[in-house]
Amino acid sequence: MSLPPAFADWFARQGWTPHPHQLALLGAGGDSLLIAPTGGGKTLAGFLPSLVELAEGWKGLHTLYVSPLKALTADISRNLARPVADLNLPIRVEDRTGDTKTSARQRQRTDPPQILLTTPESLALMLSYPEAPKIFGSLRRVVLDELHALAESKRGDQLMLGLARLRSLSPGLIATGLSATVEDPQALADFMGGARVVHADPGPDPDIAMLLTSRPPPWAGAGGRYAVRDVLKAVAEAGTTIIFINTRAQAELFFQALWAENDTNLPIGLHHGSLAREARARVEAAMAAGELRGVVATGSLDLGIDWGDVDLVIQVGAPKNVKRLVQRIGRANHRYNAPSRARMVPANRFEVIECIAALEAVRARDLDGDARGPGPLDVLCQHILLTACAGPFEADALYAEVRTAGPYCGLSRADFDDCLNFTATGGYALRAYDRWQRLMQRGGLWGLRDPRAARDLRMNVGTIVEAEMTKVRWKRGGGLLGEVEESFAASLVPGDTFLTGGQIVRYEALRELVVEVSPSPRKEPKIAVFSGVRMPMSAELSHRVLALIGDPARWEVLPQPTRDWLALQAEVSAVPRPGTLLAETFPHMGRWHLAVYGFAGHNAMQTLGLLLTRAMEAAGLGPLGFSSTDYALLVWSLDPVTDLGPLLDRDSLRAGLGDWLADNAVMKRTFKNVAIISGLIHRNMPGGRRSGKQATFSTDILYDTLRRHDPDHLLLRITAAEAGRGLVDFGRIDEMLDRSPVLDHRRLDRVSPLAAPLMLEMGRVRIEGQGRMRLAEQEAEAMMQAAGLQLTDDPGGFDAPAAAAALPERSRPSRSRTAR
Amino acid sequence: MTGFAFAWQGQSLQMRCSGALWWPAGRWLVVADLHLGKSERMARRGGALLPPYETAETLRRLGDELDALDPAVVISLGDGFDDDAAAGALDADALCALDGMARARDWIWVAGNHDPAPTAPLPGRMLDAVALGGITLRHEPQGDGPDISGHYHPVVRLAGARRRAALIGPQHLILPAFGRYTGGLDAADPALSRWVAGGIAVACVHRALPLPLPAPVRQRGRPLRPLP
Known part of the structure; x- marks a missing residue:
């Protein structure tokens, strides 16, 4: 045409x-x-x-x-x-x-x-x-x-x-x-x-390579700060550059480090999802007007906003995912027929291997990705409720309509009816809400019992469930700076300094759920970490990494510092090799750690994490949590694992597939999202969030209550199905153990080079067991001692307020001075 | 022994890890903020349809304490019901359980802001406050005390999580919420800490653990047990 x-x-x-x-x-x-x-x-x-x-x-x-x-x-x-x-x-x-x-x-x-x-x-x-x-x-x-x-x-x-x-x-x-x-x-x-x-014509191959840096990457670390001068040089030589960084926290740190070295005052901005809307809009406008030479960004700029003349993309940190890397590279050069130019900056020596594996994949046009499952039922529940807000509907007609949506083409009538029943009555075995149904059938049509409910439902539209965020603003007037996670805000005490919106600020107070801060003269923030989004490495990329690491003959493609790093790993511990399951036990930050290099993919390592921590709990080792990557599992505990063999016994591992698997933090985290999306609980209430948290309670309580009283409930089924995608059959664990008949368990006095990157993994899974209880006792006791309070065995021997009141003012914890 | 015994305002008291307060002098058991009927109330008001099992769950835990301690008097320190109508909406099983627990002992419902005047007939007495041993038991702390209250649902951070806790200040003792569907207010929140400055908290975990209030910054780098 x-x-x-x-x-x-x-x-x-x-x-x-x-x-x-x-x-x-x-x-x-x-x-x-x-x-x-x-x-x-x-x-x-x-x-x-x-x-x-x-x-x-x-x-x-x-x-x-x-x-x-x-x-x-x-x-x-x-x-x-x-x-x-x-x-x-x-x-x-x-x-x-x-x-x-x-x-x-x-x-x-x-x-x-x-x-x-x-x-x-x-x-x-x-x-x-x-x-x-x-x-x-x-x-x-x-x-x-x-x-x-x-x-x-x-x-x-x-x-x-x-x-x-x-x-x-x-x-x-x-x-x-x-x-x-x-x-x-x-x-x-x-x-x-x-x-x-x-x-469309895919266009010419991209020009992609590692950024040459004057210093080698560090042994561990995630920020890429060692390369700040080299990045500045690249920005100065290019027209406009986007510097992609994987997490918001790292973006903040890198932006700060860039400006500390930015002697020529190159105009460089910061853009990520936790910045105030005004701050983001300013950067976007400046970028569109061609006033910026560079912008440090997270995924908030992943998508095709037309920035005009971006001609260089710098990826700091390993890309974790080849498809995303290719899409990011595409941001450089919006002219169709010129190759996009991109440079990669690995943050540490392990990431060098990941970057090189990713480069090979891009050149081979080998994209990764997981097949998506059928349409999730929690989203359908929300859709049914919102449909009812528009007006009464007929169940048969809605079912037929939903089946025309691609993800729901295979939806069974039974599942649809379960969702409808859940939205109408809660779907509980105990039919408690027949009087207070949310949806009621009148004259063959389903509609809201109380039309006023529509307002709450509309306020909670959407499927993005993020951590609860707390706004940050200047104490003495001035606007909002951005947001931090609520759990991070809760950990602050007055005087703490942290990074937000590219600036170091001092925490002053929490007022009406807003964090108030003042400018800080400090050069280094005291606390710089706030958790971010986990970025799992794709399975394809981890296979390429394994192939590279497991074959010393191929190490020559690696730069010398990385080869030195692998050589050091071989010297202090061992390099993973086929046929052997390498594990390391070492102390770090006051906890014992166990690293197991299974190279079986994230889901298998996560499943092993759940099963192994159960075995450790049974052995009284006090496991506190674990994190998993595609190549390894890291468990931390109060006591060290000295004899791993018996813990990896297949029968005892398999025994953990029942209750322990249902009662873990992975499930609870998944349940929370499902509960919010399906409309079981509302995030947003009219008139904003309530002040004071006593009105809201944790979804963990709902999860536990449902498991005890209504184990077949729809939301538990959705949760199990969804969390199940992150877990594997026991067969995969069996296979991993079969593949590695020899167990090589090393006891080290510190973190090994290979384990160091594991410490940076997000997405930690808490274990709430005896170890956590012992920790509670230790922490409480340490705090009592620090405050100069002592307990005696005599039940009447502790007169709490009098003892505390007798403390001299300066030995009290500083927090007490925040009380009005 | 999972409780924490302490002396306060000349009285010997024991904080239970369940979140209840045991006062041996008169065999008094004090619980705050049961919020019975919470899920029913939310549904009635057109809100979420939460799993309707919390009343049974809360009464079961209360029943365990009654079995363990056999109190002469049980005092619910206000917000025993999520609102006045919730008392009338309890199902037969819950009413039967309540009747059984209130039999052969005195049961006092102190009025709370959620349930100033429950509409349904309940076992026991309803009062605005109770005075025991020179101490007032009421829903919210007032003036210079000394009083024992609830209302705020205090929690403290310990071992990486929020835990229910009693706060014991020189003049005010604030109990955690006993009810299943209850959230918590951080003990460091000024709305709460102003009542109990200079006091201690007793965290209700597997044991009742005392700790200073408000909690100082977490400590890192504890010494390790050596490898065998």
Whole structure:
């Protein structure tokens, strides 16, 4: 199909020729999925059919654009403005996100624009209003941007349920998915409910290499600070650079280190999801205006925001995932025919191996990824509740509609009915809520018992469950700086200094759930760690790492410092090799650690972690927690493991598959997310979060209560299925033990080179057992001693307040002075 | 022996690891913030449909303490019910369990902010406050005390988690919530710490563990036991 003359002229005036894939989408009569690299005119390809159709005029909403990021909608809005103005098209383009003003939202409900730009959550919200059939009845097209990113999480499942609803409201609408390069395009097309796959020319191979650094990477560490000068030099030589870092905390630290060395005052900004919205908007605007030479960013910039002339991407820290690396590299150079330029900076010597393995994978165009499972039922529960908010529905019709969504095409009627029952009555064996059902059937239709419940449900739309965050602001006036995790805020005492928003600040007080800080003159923050998102290495990448590490003949591709590092590992302990299971016991930070290098993938190592800690608990070793990576398991405990062999006994490991596996922190963490998404509990209440925490209680309590009284409950089944994806059958553990008949258990006096990177792993799993109880006793006793308080065996011998009151002022813990 | 015995305001008291306070002088057992009927109340108000098992669970734990101590008087220190109507909405099993526990002993429901005047007939007496041994037992601490209260659901951080705790200040003793579906307020929160400055906390874990209040910064780098 060719362009209408006015559009052809406009392309010519820009000096452009339409790409074949743009024309292919224009001619498509049904749903399509476009796979194109960044810079391939992907977005224009998605909108071109709409613009052409709208040139004739249209009353009401015609095209809905959905993207994973609010920032992207603003960006698209800017980019569409030009053709709309140049061609004098009768089109209004507006966005509708969490940032859209209430007045604009109200107007959109009565007078929608021709093109509406939104996110999956805002779409779910709009579909929950009674006016939804009217607003979306005229819809002809839906454009789903960055679909590969949405498909990786439950946001994608929610979006597909929304798309199914839209298809019912406006039969015959055409959906177009836009995606970066993925390993399995057909799976993504199936996810859309079936679509024709259109491939754009992938463009030239990227120019990707390690960044040459003047100093070798350190033995351990995650920040990449050793390379700050080299990174600055690269930024100075390039036009505009994005520096990607894996976690927010590391981004803060690296940004700070960059500015400490930034003698020429290169304008470099910081961008991550925990910054205040205003701060992010400033950086985005400065970047779009070409005022910045560099920006330090986390995944918040992963997606295709058009920054103009980015010509270099620097990845600090191992990429962990080849697909994400390729997508990040694509950010450098939005010109279609030039290769993207990217440099990698491993944070430590182990990561050098990971980076080299990733480089090989990129060159081999070997993308990784896990197949996604069927649509999760907690998302369906939320969808049913929101559907009821829009108006009464018929169960049969909704079931049929849901089955048209790709992820739910195999949904059984029994599962659907369980979800409906859960949303209506809670689905408990004890039918306690027959009087207070949330949904009630009246005249064959299901609807809200109390229409006022709609407000709470709408306030809790979405499938992104993040750690509870606490806002940070300056004590003496001035705006918000950003957010920190609530658990981090709880650990602060006045006087502590920490990094946030790229600055070192001093903690002053917690006032109405906001952390108040003042500027700090300190150079080094006292506390710099706040936990971040775990980044598991993909299985493909870990296989490449294993192949490299396990074969000394291939070490010559490694730089000398890394070879030295492996040689040192061989000297102080051993290098993992086929046929032998290497394990190390060593003390670190007041705890005994056990590292087991199973190289069996994250899920198998996590499962082994759960089973092995049970064996350690039974042996009275006081395990406190563990973390797992694709290649190793790390357990910390109060007492050392001296004889590992018996603990790895298969029969006793297998015995742990029952209760211990159901009663662990992995399950509880999963349950929390499921409980929130399914609508069992509400995160957001009208009037903001309540002050004081006595009103809310931990979902662990709900989990334990359900397990005791209602073990077959739907939410426990969803939890088991979901957590089960992170665990393996015992067969895989068996196989790992079979593969390594020899156990080589080393006792070391300190962390080994190979174990050092394990210390940096996020996603720790707590063990609440005898060890934790012993720890509680030790901690309480140490605190009593530090405070100069003593206990006697005589029950009446301790007169608490009098003893405490007798303490001299300065020996009291500093925290007591915060009391009013 | 899992309790923590201490002297306070001239009285010998014992903090139980269940979160209850045992006062041997008159065989008094004091529990705060049972919040019975919480899930029913939330559902009634159009909120979440929580697993409806917490009342049975709370009464079971209370029953265990009654079996262990055989108190002459049980005092619920307010917020025994999640609201006034919740008392009338208890199921037959819960009412039967309550009747059984209140038989042959005095049972006092102190009024709380959630349940100022329960609407249903309950075993026992309802009072705004109780005076025992020169100490007032009421729902919320007041003035200079001395009083024993609840209301705040205090918790302290210990061994990497939030634990229910009693706070013992010179003039005020604040009990943790006994109910199953209850959250907690950190002992360092000014709303709470202002009542008990200079006191101690007793964390209710597998044992009742005393610790200074508020807790100082956690300590790292403890000495290790050597490898055999």
